[in-house]
Amino acid sequence: MFLAGSHGSTVDKNAYTMCVLTQFHRHLKRRDVYAEASARWRDPRGQLLDGADWVAAKGPALTDLQLPEHPETLLPEHALVLHLALRDVAARLGTDGVDVTVDEEGRLHVARLKAMPEPPSLVDLRKRVAAMLPRVDLPELLLEVMGRVPGFEEAFTSVAGGVSKLADFHISVAACLTASALNIGYAPVIKAGTAGLERDRLSHVAQNYLSAETFSLANAPLIEEQAKIGFARQLGGGLVAAIDGMRFVVPVPSIYTRPNRKFSAARGA
Structure with a gap:
């Protein structure tokens, strides 16, 4: 960054600018600094409601987000999910197809698992089921x-x-x-x-x-009617997944299920 000249050390403006931008972006990602004019990088705490505004919005907001009023009941659930995920990752270390690395900041990175190839029997079943489905408007x-x-x-x-x-x-x-x-x-x-x-x-x-x-x-009578269908009951053990506002029975719990941030930040969305 510093270049020696005839009048002593001077600062390389280009190198200094790049250094500042690099550090600024690094601290933005770590939420050490905020850009108030940005919708993505501003301080999220600055948008929190307080006082009478929060009292008025608290009930509907907690209902829409399916969150309890006190976090003490929610934190143990998240801690259990994290524990199960870490234990699952630890059990898979050393097996084929599991790539785990640790970056310079000590963060653990797990590569995505490769999809298993579809067996011919599944491909054949999908074609046969599609052929049996009626074509209706x-x-x-x-x-x-x-x-x-x-x-x-x-x-x-x-x-x-x-x-x-x-x-x-x-x-x-x-x-x-x-x-x-x-x-x-x-x-x-x-x-x-x-x-x-x-x-x-x-x-x-x-x-x-x-x-x-x-x-x-x-939606309510549709869900109740679906529960009466034997085939639907065979798909799972009563667990429910919400997708785009609709609810479906899913087969088993999974530690890999997460809210889809593209559509909603609510749990199970």
Whole structure:
């Protein structure tokens, strides 16, 4: 960094700048310093609520994140998960395909396990199952579910809590759900001359009957109905995984399951 000159040692500006930037980035990653103008590198504690604001938001926030009010009940659970993960890694050391290194800062790095090749029997089974699945349109599937599970359609009440008395209401709900799920808008599902598929009807149903609250209520009867299916019960021992707001039975617990930060920071998401 220092260069000797005729007038003594001088500072190399380029080397000094690079050194400062390198150290700044290093301490940013370690959260020793913060960049307040950055959304990613600012101090997260600066966004914490306090006083009356926290009291007002605490209940809904803890419910949405599925967190207890006091961390004493949550920390032992995380400690157990960490212990099981470390014990599993330690048991795999020295085996083929397990690459473990320690960096200069003492951090442990475990390379991803290589996927096992799919056996021919699994490939054949996947093709046979795909061939047996019926090819139906999504709206037809939704209408069939509504016929089998009345509580699904009944969950879509108005913003005032009333039950719709519109004719062919189930058709309108199926069309709106299809347009929303496929992100195609209403144009492909509108059918002039059919009351349940008119543009005004679909717009009315979407604005007044489809909401986060009604979606949550509609999920409950579907989950209960799925629990009655013997095949679904055979898939696992009652454990539940939440994926994009939907819940599925999973076969076994796994220490490798983590929240997907791309979609949510909540547990199990």
